[in-house]
Amino acid sequence: PLAQGDADQARGVIRAAGEAMLSSRLAARIIKMPLKEGESFKKGDVLVEFDCERQAAESRAAKAQMQIQAKTVDTNEELDRFSSIGKNDLAISRSQYDKSKAELDALNAQLKDCRIIAPFQGRVVERVARNHEAVSVSQALLRVADTTQLELDMIVPSAWLQWLDEGSHFEFKVDETGQTVKGQVDRVNAAVDPVSKTIKIVGRFKPTHGQVLPGMSGSARFAQPRS
Template sequence: MTCCVSLSLAQAQADDPLLTNPASPTTTASAAYQARGLLVAVDQATISSDLAGRIVEMPFREGESFKKGDLLARFDCAIYQAQLAASQAAMRAAEAELSQNQQLAQLKSVGKHAVSLSAAHLAQSQAESQVYQIQVNRCRILAPFDGQVVKRRAQAYESIAPGAPLLDIVNNHHLEINLLVPSRWLSMLKPGLAFTFTPDETGTPLQARVSRLGARIDESSQTLSLSGVIETKNTTLMAGMSGTAHFSEKL
């Protein structure tokens, strides 16, 4: 009966697609301290609109690269621009009114109350102008980082609602490794620990180091999440690649 239980446990571990870890020190070195993982982009986002409006321009298509600050989307903002112009005119009028009342107050022609009201009108018009300026600024969406377009969720000339997703973007030049390792490794793992990671798609080993450990152990699988930084320069890597991490036998 004991023999059957041992064989069942060994088979379950062999079939585990996530982890390959020795059950005893006699396991071969090639299979020692291995864990499956993924390459994950540090910089990735779904770009959405803050405004309701019609898209005028979306210059980048799926797979195309862009630089930080490049225009990703532009909206028809004629209404917001007209509102901004009107608010700026009202602000100039309020400034002139305040200046005039301040001069009249020096001549004792108006009281302090009139000057205070003029100052309040100016502050109100300035605030309204700032609101419209923010809306106009939101008519142009600029890239927050260097990257590529993963997916276009909208097209030019479509009208969208506030919060509607426009683009999925990713930076494949700033990746990290996410692993799930056995929780029993916890006492031996620490930031800075070196390991290699071999993506299945390339077969080329990458030098990496542990950057941080997860905050909790998964009670069902008894695994711990681990993140690592890639030290090998490789321009062919992409987010989503999977592979195997190899840790030293001395772990």
């Protein structure tokens, strides 16, 4: 427990340090969306998978076309060594190869969008779409939160800046569970509200056994150093 000096308290609200609304980067049908709201995932897990059979077929066709163009370039370069082909024809065949390669690269980039991979470890907050639905480009699908590192937003009197700084320790009692967790100040806002004479600070602490969740509120207790 904090024991040094006089204790000062401030109300705070917990939020995830990282949160994202994942959206589709292509128009396709969802074939796999395995996680339900509240379920956990690891970084790199597949959160959404789309039906990309058409894109895969187009990629195979583009690869075959690129291989044909590559053989044409090889043949023309061999002919060029014997001065049996014009320089312009050789340049055109090389340009056609470059074009076919670029088209294949573009299709392969689309194939990467056929899966949405978890950008961090966390939990599903909200499912906006469902399995087997056809979605459009930029349509919201899934809201996820990084629950491995939580932040605590607090508004405190600006007079506390005489002793409070980044790294200051506190104990936070969660209203919903009665649990007390330890943390420390991570950031202090750059400006004081001149009307209320308050300033926003952000604290950090690691969640304990999943009992501390974004959206919970409570009281943070700071130990003011003795003068």
